Amino acid sequence: xxxxxxxxxxxxxxxxxxxxxxxxxxxxxxxxxxxxxxxxxxxxxxxxxxxxxxxxxxxxxxxxxxxxxxxxxxxxxxxxxxxxxxxxxxxxxxxxxxxxxxxxxxxxxxxxxxxxxxxxxxxxxxxxxxxxxxxxxxxxxxxxxxxxxxxxxxxxxx
Numbered sequence: 001x002x003x004x005x006x007x008x009x010x011x012x013x014x015x016x017x018x019x020x021x022x023x024x025x026x027x028x029x030x031x032x033x034x035x036x037x038x039x040x041x042x043x044x045x046x047x048x049x050x051x052x053x054x055x056x057x058x059x060x061x062x063x064x065x066x067x068x069x070x071x072x073x074x075x076x077x078x079x080x081x082x083x084x085x086x087x088x089x090x091x092x093x094x095x096x097x098x099x100x101x102x103x104x105x106x107x108x109x110x111x112x113x114x115x116x117x118x119x120x121x122x123x124x125x126x127x128x129x130x131x132x133x134x135x136x137x138x139x140x141x142x143x144x145x146x147x148x149x150x151x152x153x154x155x156x157x158x
Contacts, residue, residue: 002046002047002048003044003045003046003051004044004045004046005020005022005027005042005043005044005045006027006042006045007026007027007028007042008020008022008023008027010023022043024041024043024055027041027042027043028041029041029057030042032134032135033135033136034134034135034136035062035063035064035065035134036059036062037058037059037060037061037062037063037107037111038056038057038058038059038062038064039056039057039058040054040055040056040057040134041054041055042054043055047146048146048149049119049120049146049149049150050118050119050120050121050143050146050147050150051118051119051120052116052117052118052120052121053115053116053117053118054115054116055078055113055114055115055116056112056113056114056116057111057112057113057114058080058082058106058107058111058112058113058114059107059111060080060107060108060109060110060111061106061107061109062106062107062111063104063105063106063107064104064105064106064124065104065124065125065126066102066103066104066124066125067102067103067104067105067122067123067124067125068100068101068102068122068123068125069097069098069099069100069101069102069118069122070099070100070119070120070121070122070123070143070147071099071118071119071120071150072096072097072098072099072119073096073097073101073116073117073118073119073122074094074095074096074116074117075089075094075095075096075097075114075115075116075117076093076094076114076115077089077090077091077092077093077094077095077112077113077114078091078113078114078115079091079110079111079112079113080107080108080110080111080112080113081107081108081110081112082095082105082106082107082108082112082114083105083106083107083108084103084104084105084106085103085104086103088108090108119150120143120146120147120150121133121134121139121142121143122134123139124139
C-alpha cells in the first residue's frame with residue numbers, strides 16, 4: 001500500500017512502517033469546484049487501491065447529485081446531518097452503503113460534517129452521460145484499473 005495524507009509534510013521522512021499522526025486542524029479545507037457548499041480534507045489516500053478516508057463538510061442544503069457507491073462506503077456524522085431518499089443520519093449516527101447502491105444526498109438544515117471512508121471513490125452520473133469521480137475526473141480512466149484489481153482479488157478469494 002502506498003497511502004499518503006496529502007499536505008502532511010511531517011510524513012515524508014518517516015520509515016515505511018511508522019505510524020502517521022495527522023494534524024487534521026492543520027490540513028486545509030479544499031472547496032469542491034463541482035458541488036457548491038462542499039469541502040473536504042483528505043486524511044488517507046491510496047492511488048493504487050482507491051482507498052480514501054476524508055472529512056466532508058457540507059453547507060446547509062448542499063447536494064451531492066446522483067452517484068453510485070462502487071464498493072462499501074461508510075459515513076459517521078460528526079455534526080449536523082446527511083439526508084437521502086432513505087432517511088437522515090444525524091450527528092453521532094453512522095451509515096454504510098452497500099456496493100452498487102445509488103442515490104443523491106444532501107446536508108440537512110444545519111449543514112453537516114462527516115467522516116467518510118471509501119474502498120474506492122464513487123461514480124457520479126452527469127446529465128450528459130459522463131461518469132466522473134468527486135473531483136470531475138473521468139471515473140473509468142482514473143479508477144478503472146484499481147477497480148479491476150479489487151474485483152480480481154475478490155474473484156480469487158471465492
